[in-house]
Amino acid sequence: MAVETLTLGKALNNGLRRALERDPKVLLMGEDIGKLGGVFRITDGLQKDFGDERVIDTPLAESGIVGTAVGLAIRGYRPVCEIQFDGFVYPAFDQIVSQVAKMHYRSRGKVRLPIVIRIPFGGGIGAVEHHSESPEAYFAHTAGLKVVACSNPSDAYTMIQQAIASDDPIVFFEPKRRYWEKGEVDTEAPLSAAHPLHAARVLRPGRDATVLAYGPMVRTALDAATAVADDGRDLEVIDLRTLSPLDLEPVYDSVRRTGRCVIVHEAPSSGGLGAEVAARITEKCFSRLEAPVLRVAGFNTPYPAARMEEEYLPDLDRVLDAVDRTYGW
Amino acid sequence: MAKGDRTKAGGGGTAPPEPEFVQLLTPDGERVAHPDYTVDFTDEEYRGLYRDLVIVRKLDAEATALQRQGELGIWASLLGQEAAQVGSGRALREQDMAFPTYREHGVLYCRGIDPIMPLGLFRGVNQGGWDPNAFKFNMYTIVIGAQTLHATGYAMGITKDGRVGGGDGEAVIAYFGDGASSQGDVNEAFVWASVFNAPIVFFCQNNQYAISEPIERQTRVPLYQRAAGFGFPGLRVDGNDVLASYAVTRAALDAARQGQGPSLIEAYTYRMGAHTTSDDPTRYRIASELDAWQAKDPIKRVRAFLDKQQLADEAFFAEVDAQAQREATHLRERVLSMPNPHPEQLFDNVYPHGSPLLDAERAEFADYLASFEGSAN
Ligand SMILES: Cc1ncc(C[n+]2csc(CCOP(=O)(O)OP(=O)(O)O)c2C)c(N)n1
Numbered sequence: 028m029a030v031e032t033l034t035l036g037k038a039l040n041n042g043l044r045r046a047l048e049r050d051p052k053v054l055l056m057g058e059d060i061g062k063l064g065g066v067f068r069i070t071d072g073l074q075k076d077f078g079d080e081r082v083i084d085t086p087l088a089e090s091g092i093v094g095t096a097v098g099l100a101i102r103g104y105r106p107v108c109e110i111q112f113d114g115f116v117y118p119a120f121d122q123i124v125s126q127v128a129k130m131h132y133r134s135r136g137k138v139r140l141p142i143v144i145r146i147p148f149g150g151g152i153g154a155v156e157h158h159s160e161s162p163e164a165y166f167a168h169t170a171g172l173k174v175v176a177c178s179n180p181s182d183a184y185t186m187i188q189q190a191i192a193s194d195d196p197i198v199f200f201e202p203k204r205r206y207w208e209k210g211e212v213d214t215e216a217p218l219s220a221a222h223p224l225h226a227a228r229v230l231r232p233g234r235d236a237t238v239l240a241y242g243p244m245v246r247t248a249l250d251a252a253t254a255v256a257d258d259g260r261d262l263e264v265i266d267l268r269t270l271s272p273l274d275l276e277p278v279y280d281s282v283r284r285t286g287r288c289v290i291v292h293e294a295p296s297s298g299g300l301g302a303e304v305a306a307r308i309t310e311k312c313f314s315r316l317e318a319p320v321l322r323v324a325g326f327n328t329p330y331p332a333a334r335m336e337e338e339y340l341p342d343l344d345r346v347l348d349a350v351d352r353t354y355g356w
Numbered sequence: 357m358a359k360g361d362r363t364k365a366g367g368g369g370t371a372p373p374e375p376e377f378v379q380l381l382t383p384d385g386e387r388v389a390h391p392d393y394t395v396d397f398t399d400e401e402y403r404g405l406y407r408d409l410v411i412v413r414k415l416d417a418e419a420t421a422l423q424r425q426g427e428l429g430i431w432a433s434l435l436g437q438e439a440a441q442v443g444s445g446r447a448l449r450e451q452d453m454a455f456p457t458y459r460e461h462g463v464l465y466c467r468g469i470d471p472i473m474p475l476g477l478f479r480g481v482n483q484g485g486w487d488p489n490a491f492k493f494n495m496y497t498i499v500i501g502a503q504t505l506h507a508t509g510y511a512m513g514i515t516k517d518g519r520v521g522g523g524d525g526e527a528v529i530a531y532f533g534d535g536a537s538s539q540g541d542v543n544e545a546f547v548w549a550s551v552f553n554a555p556i557v558f559f560c561q562n563n564q565y566a567i568s569e570p571i572e573r574q575t576r577v578p579l580y581q582r583a584a585g586f587g588f589p590g591l592r593v594d595g596n597d598v599l600a601s602y603a604v605t606r607a608a609l610d611a612a613r614q615g616q617g618p619s620l621i622e623a624y625t626y627r628m629g630a631h632t633t634s635d636d637p638t639r640y641r642i643a644s645e646l647d648a649w650q651a652k653d654p655i656k657r658v659r660a661f662l663d664k665q666q667l668a669d670e671a672f673f674a675e676v677d678a679q680a681q682r683e684a685t686h687l688r689e690r691v692l693s694m695p696n697p698h699p700e701q702l703f704d705n706v707y708p709h710g711s712p713l714l715d716a717e718r719a720e721f722a723d724y725l726a727s728f729e730g731s732a733n
Contacts, residue, residue: 058566058567058569059566059567059568059569061568062568062639062640063567063568063639063640064639066567066634066635084568084569084573085573086535086538086573086574087500087535087536087538087539087566087569087573087574088538088539088540090540091538091540114498114499115499115500117499118499118539118540118541153429153480154429154430155429155430155458155477155478155480155483155498156477156483156498157498157499297713326702326703326714326717326721327706327713327714327717328702328703328706328714329706331483331701331702332476332477332480332481332482332483332697333429333480334479334480334481334696334697335697335699335701335702338699338702338721339702344728345724348724348727
């Protein structure tokens with residue numbers, strides 16, 4: 028075992044490196060990912076080591092990045108596209124939703140598109156507009172795409188490799204404000220032994236209420252659980268990890284035990300992942316619920332200017348407030 | 357006619373020589389003639405251009421300093437691009453409309469707009485918040501290239517309103533960068549402007565880089581030549597020459613307002629600073645490149661010209677510097693005293709007439725905030 032302490036960003040970098048080493052068909056493409064190593068340095072050093080034929084600085088055109096990835100995939104490559112920020116994926120939306128998502132279906136299974144679209148997402152970094160959004164629901168709503176979100180360095184390292192090895196097109200969300208957080212990563216464990224990509228994971232067992240999160244909000248949920256542990260309240264925290272397909276069996280198991288569930292995400296509540304998850308929990312666990320499933324989410328406004336984001340973003344207090352409210356029924 | 361810059365902006369070493377560009381003032385401050393373009397400024401107007409250049413550079417440096425001190429979240433500096441912005445900005449007539457990117461602080465200044473206006477965006481207290489029609493200057497657009505379509509639509513509206521033709525017709529200028537030229541939106545804007553003969557000038561500041569990517573990543577032909585394929589004229593101007601930038605923009609806008617349709621101007625210039633304060637250009641470009649462009653500085657050449665022509669003396673230059681300093685200090689003071697938004701402003705202006713959902717969220721949020729009042733934390 029070779030356990031290293033890495034930031035989430037560096038773990039992704041190492042994971043991409045392993046994928047490039049493993050399969051010569053893997054290509055990285057995106058804006059400023061070569062010499063600069065990406066604006067978050069996730070691809071730092073990779074162009075130097077693998078060359079500019081495999082780590083490609085693309086023209087400034089997101090529809091082009093994803094559209095050409097489709098052609099490259101048809102030609103047998105495994106493109107990994109970097110979208111520089113969440114708010115800049117929309118020029119590629121047509122390619123992702125109308126082309127990437129549907130090609131396997133339309134070709135009656137003859138075309139596989141092993142494309143990964145990496146998107147740093149979420150807020151909390153004090154950025155200007157279009158740099159802090161959480162667009163995951165658009166993609167989770169689209170059949171034919173798979174959608175995952177990593178929350179910690181260890182998962183980042185394995186999940187990016189699993190996503191690249193997958194035959195499905197995958198939108199891969201990276202919690203940008205957690206890029207600098209450190210954690211232990213076993214860089215030698217075989218990928219086959221890793222927790223499956225499309226599986227949720229209980230990160231903290233607990234008896235009293237279930238808190239669901241993914242991406243950047245997992246840390247918030249864990250902090251909330253720690254904060255109330257001393258008061259004798261025992262929260263179970265589950266990292267959803269996969270947003271499409273959802274893996275809810277561990278969630279149902281948990282909610283059947285706790286009877287209370289709060290789901291946390293930065294994206295606005297309306298039409299968000301929380302709504303989907305709450306509906307399914309209600310369908311499966313209705314008789315065991317002590318309270319409605321509550322959502323702690325971004326408000327139904329555009330992502331605000333940076334000096335209001337602290338209020339906009341779910342935080343520990345709002346999570347605990349919701350947990351409290353599940354006791355009010 | 358002067359030659360364009362032949363030094364490569366970065367990347368490989370096989371680029372063909374750069375084509376000629378329109379230049380009226382050499383880097384040494386020599387006034388040169390061009391067969392198609394000239395300017396006819398009074399002495400006072402020449403001095404005015406110098407004043408603009410110095411002030412916009414100074415305000416820009418102040419904003420960079422404010423960012424370094426944590427007073428702005430980020431800043432996109434115009435350093436090096438002052439001539440392209442002041443030249444084109446002063447070429448606008450009062451009735452003309454501008455659609456900027458996030459870097460056109462110099463154009464904004466030349467429109468007579470208070471430079472404090474865009475700083476709320478960079479400080480993170482708002483997202484622009486001004487009325488484009490009131491200032492004839494659209495809000496800054498961060499999503500690369502999107503504003504070129506907005507500008508085209510606005511120009512189509514001018515035509516529909518019968519405001520094209522004659523000297524008092526209206527025209528539009530759309531700013532964008534060399535990187536933006538790759539976006540679908542920009543290419544669609546070219547198509548639309550062409551098909552509808554819209555009164556618009558596409559003004560591309562080719563500052564050689566899109567963050568880290570040199571121009572070769574976006575194009576194999578000089579950008580201005582792309583216009584031909586869309587069916588309208590394109591030309592390259594020395595974007596570090598304020599006189600030439602003014603002359604070509606004025607001519608293109610006047611042609612547009614008289615009904616001659618769109619055109620593309622490629623202002624050949626250089627981003628002397630980082631892409632933004634978040635960027636580290638040492639990772640992708642060499643210092644000698646910067647030195648070469650420093651010799652072509654847009655302000656130095658105007659000062660040399662004023663000197664040589666004896667249009668200004670030391671007292672004038674000192675007075676301009678003093679004014680620039682005063683404006684910068686004033687700007688700083690107002691940035692520091694910019695109030696933070698009240699949290700409940702989150703819910704304002706999502707829709708013109710509100711929505712029940714937002715009303716409910718706002719009320720719940722107010723209750724939630726009130727629940728903390730009186731508690732220790
Ligand atoms: C659609 C979109 N993709 C990516 C970005 C991130 N980004 C911001 S500025 C920039 C480079 C822009 O280069 P250019 O158009 O040459 O303008 P410059 O910044 O050099 O003035 C990029 C890639 C963005 N803002 N919008």
